[in-house]
Amino acid sequence: MPLDDRKLDVLRAIVEDYVATQEPVGSKALVERHHLGVSPATVRNDMAVLEDEGYIRQPHTSAGRVPTDRGYRLFVDKLSRVKPLSPAERRAIERFLIGAVDLDDVVHRTVRLLAQLTRQVAIVQYPRLSRSSVRHLELVPLSATRLLLVMITDTGRVEQRLVELPGPLGAEAVTSLRRKINERLGGHRLVDTPPLVQAMVEETATPLRPAMTALATVLLETLVERSEERMALAGTANLARGGMLDFQGSLRPILEALEEEVILLKLFGEVSGGTLNVRIGDENEIEDLRSASVVSTGYGPGTTVVGGMGVLGPTRMDYPSTIASVRAVARYLGDLLAQN
Amino acid sequence: MPLDDRKLDVLRAIVEDYVATQEPVGSKALVERHHLGVSPATVRNDMAVLEDEGYIRQPHTSAGRVPTDRGYRLFVDKLSRVKPLSPAERRAIERFLIGAVDLDDVVHRTVRLLAQLTRQVAIVQYPRLSRSSVRHLELVPLSATRLLLVMITDTGRVEQRLVELPGPLGAEAVTSLRRKINERLGGHRLVDTPPLVQAMVEETATPLRPAMTALATVLLETLVERSEERMALAGTANLARGGMLDFQGSLRPILEALEEEVILLKLFGEVSGGTLNVRIGDENEIEDLRSASVVSTGYGPGTTVVGGMGVLGPTRMDYPSTIASVRAVARYLGDLLAQN
DNA sequence: ACTGGCACTCGCCGCCGCCGAGTGCCAGGA
DNA sequence: TCCTGGCACTCGGCGGCGGCGAGTGCCAGT
Numbered sequence: 001m002p003l004d005d006r007k008l009d010v011l012r013a014i015v016e017d018y019v020a021t022q023e024p025v026g027s028k029a030l031v032e033r034h035h036l037g038v039s040p041a042t043v044r045n046d047m048a049v050l051e052d053e054g055y056i057r058q059p060h061t062s063a064g065r066v067p068t069d070r071g072y073r074l075f076v077d078k079l080s081r082v083k084p085l086s087p088a089e090r091r092a093i094e095r096f097l098i099g100a101v102d103l104d105d106v107v108h109r110t111v112r113l114l115a116q117l118t119r120q121v122a123i124v125q126y127p128r129l130s131r132s133s134v135r136h137l138e139l140v141p142l143s144a145t146r147l148l149l150v151m152i153t154d155t156g157r158v159e160q161r162l163v164e165l166p167g168p169l170g171a172e173a174v175t176s177l178r179r180k181i182n183e184r185l186g187g188h189r190l191v192d193t194p195p196l197v198q199a200m201v202e203e204t205a206t207p208l209r210p211a212m213t214a215l216a217t218v219l220l221e222t223l224v225e226r227s228e229e230r231m232a233l234a235g236t237a238n239l240a241r242g243g244m245l246d247f248q249g250s251l252r253p254i255l256e257a258l259e260e261e262v263i264l265l266k267l268f269g270e271v272s273g274g275t276l277n278v279r280i281g282d283e284n285e286i287e288d289l290r291s292a293s294v295v296s297t298g299y300g301p302g303t304t305v306v307g308g309m310g311v312l313g314p315t316r317m318d319y320p321s322t323i324a325s326v327r328a329v330a331r332y333l334g335d336l337l338a339q340n
Numbered sequence: 341m342p343l344d345d346r347k348l349d350v351l352r353a354i355v356e357d358y359v360a361t362q363e364p365v366g367s368k369a370l371v372e373r374h375h376l377g378v379s380p381a382t383v384r385n386d387m388a389v390l391e392d393e394g395y396i397r398q399p400h401t402s403a404g405r406v407p408t409d410r411g412y413r414l415f416v417d418k419l420s421r422v423k424p425l426s427p428a429e430r431r432a433i434e435r436f437l438i439g440a441v442d443l444d445d446v447v448h449r450t451v452r453l454l455a456q457l458t459r460q461v462a463i464v465q466y467p468r469l470s471r472s473s474v475r476h477l478e479l480v481p482l483s484a485t486r487l488l489l490v491m492i493t494d495t496g497r498v499e500q501r502l503v504e505l506p507g508p509l510g511a512e513a514v515t516s517l518r519r520k521i522n523e524r525l526g527g528h529r530l531v532d533t534p535p536l537v538q539a540m541v542e543e544t545a546t547p548l549r550p551a552m553t554a555l556a557t558v559l560l561e562t563l564v565e566r567s568e569e570r571m572a573l574a575g576t577a578n579l580a581r582g583g584m585l586d587f588q589g590s591l592r593p594i595l596e597a598l599e600e601e602v603i604l605l606k607l608f609g610e611v612s613g614g615t616l617n618v619r620i621g622d623e624n625e626i627e628d629l630r631s632a633s634v635v636s637t638g639y640g641p642g643t644t645v646v647g648g649m650g651v652l653g654p655t656r657m658d659y660p661s662t663i664a665s666v667r668a669v670a671r672y673l674g675d676l677l678a679q680n
Numbered sequence: 681a682c683t684g685g686c687a688c689t690c691g692c693c694g695c696c697g698c699c700g701a702g703t704g705c706c707a708g709g710a
Numbered sequence: 711t712c713c714t715g716g717c718a719c720t721c722g723g724c725g726g727c728g729g730c731g732a733g734t735g736c737c738a739g740t
Contacts, residue, residue, distance in 0.1 A: 062690045062733050140478050158500045237595035255577035402721045
């Protein structure tokens with residue numbers, strides 16, 4: 001049973017009003033606030049149908065209607081236009097650009113910006129190591145048997161790791177190792193490096209072999225396999241707005257989920273396509289986030305995706321502007337990375 | 341009017357019971373649970389005095405008593421012995437030590453450990469740059485006019501910053517700069533470096549002068565002045581335990597404060613002495629934290645203090661064990677840094 | 681196909697009275 | 711002087727009650 005246009009209009013009106021007021025919306029209030037051109041009674045009939053179809057529900061008899069997850073889904077898919085950003089928002093985005101001194105700074109500013117624009121919890125993943133390529137590898141001797149391995153990627157990430165050498169190593173040896181690893185790995189994407197590292201070890205002459213093996217182990221284990229996806233979080237205080245009416249009473253599960261990096265990473269598992277993703281309530285795979293919605297997208301220079309970002313909020317959130325903000329911030333961040 | 345011993349016993353009992361049950365405690369319940377050797381009536385008289393003196397109060401007439409901030413203060417100062425850690429806690433602390441691969445990892449493990457032990461919000465400051473000394477400075481040429489400056493401190497922190505050069509620079513020039521800055525700054529504490537940097541610039545010969553100036557600017561501005569004190573946070577979900585009875589209803593101000601790095605840094609401003617610090621409710625300088633208590637201390641190898649750490653929770657928290665945990669974790673972390 | 685009218689439902693709110701935990705006070709006893 | 715048992719009192723919490731009103735579903739009429 002397809003819904004006719006007016007029913008869709010009604011649904012849209014319900015979603016908009018409910019998001020704005022956070023109170024169940026009744027037929028009378030609807031016709032007053034939106035010029036639907038019909039009487040409350042007609043709207044009521046439409047509502048009955050929408051309820052049968054599972055798009056809205058009544059918290060209790062004789063209260064107004066509230067959208068269901070399914071209703072929000074339809075709204076997002078069919079009924080909402082992306083709301084253009086306000087000049088103030090554009091200005092805010094541009095202002096955040098200036099003065100960022102390094103990648104850490106950029107990520108932190110971005111996540112705060114996003115939290116502020118959407119008034120929700122924002123999450124920004126650092127550019128993924130696996131999607132980046134090696135710009136430079138540096139070896140810094142700390143002592144005779146200890147090196148610091150510093151890796152700089154084309155996305156600006158800098159990772160460092162301690163390497164314990166099996167035996168002491170002279171300065172020339174370090175120089176030689178440094179040259180070799182840069183020759184072999186420089187410019188390659190991290191995902192492609194494992195075989196290169198392997199080959200590199202095998203063709204290393206005996207004197208340097210043990211050191212190179214130690215180095216290779218660290219490279220493989222810590223930089224590639226456990227590619228340590230970092231992320232930044234901001235705006236958790238926004239969860240406490242609305243006096244815990246949202247999130248069925250307890251912030252606890254949400255806060256817990258936000259602290260589990262593994263869980264957060266899942267959120268960005270599917271942003272590879274570069275398309276923007278909206279997961280509403282039950283659609284979330286993560287148990288603890290079933291009472292929340294997540295708007296996420298990938299970002300990166302040009303069309304490539306080097307990381308994910310998004311916001312988390314109550315299912316009753318302003319999807320059009322949230323989506324607009326997330327998309328805009330992702331684009332700006334991508335541009336910023338590109339011009340670097 | 342000094343409080344006699346029994347009154348203090350009564351206060352201690354009230355604090356312990358209230359912390360355990362989270363409910364106002366009455367005279368009858370007190371004599372039942374603690375063998376005070378006197379009748380409820382006597383306890384009531386003592387309570388009246390304690391109330392006059394401002395150590396406890398009644399939420400409303402005909403309810404039990406609840407400790408005031410002042411009551412907790414007296415309890416912490418005079419009435420509580422530090423509770424020894426349980427074997428399970430000791431084991432947890434030791435377990436966290438093994439397998440930490442770098443400073444980031446150590447700090448993150450520490451903060452999670454602390455949150456878990458105390459079941460509260462834990463905050464750990466990274467070793468302060470200003471208290472650390474330079475172990476090594478590395479210059480990595482990224483392009484002809486761009487250097488990456490990497491600084492490694494004796495506490496294991498690695499900071500990097502981009503340097504835009506006024507003109508292109510050859511490889512030998514970079515080597516020369518690298519040698520010079522390491523000679524001059526290596527081993528010195530960061531707080532002592534500004535004059536050294538200044539001097540270094542002045543005695544640099546013309547060809548390298550502009551590059552050195554750029555380098556010096558970055559060094560001074562970003563590494564010393566704005567010495568970027570980072571910190572890690574964990575256990576925010578613990579705030580939502582106790583159904584927001586604590587924190588007078590809203591988590592919002594607390595969460596907001598926790599996101600303001602500036603505010604958090606204030607918490608550790610006074611840990612320099614290395615002594616453990618307890619700030620209870622109103623004693624907090626930070627407005628938003630007036631409904632919370634903070635237990636903080638410094639940590640560092642041996643007796644020096646390189647950073648702060650602590651936990652934040654409701655004023656009705658188990659001070660003895662919280663204090664024990666914070667102290668123990670700080671000591672372990674200090675030892676870890678020392679043996680490194 | 682829409683509308684006005686109408687009876688009905690039910691959550692919210694304020695009211696009331698009971699119960700009981702807890703208190704303050706007092707007179708008597710060690 | 712200090713402690714105790716007894717006693718009257720207070721007041722928050724709880725459950726039941728009734729009225730109000732927003733909102734609904736249905737139906738007959740246009």
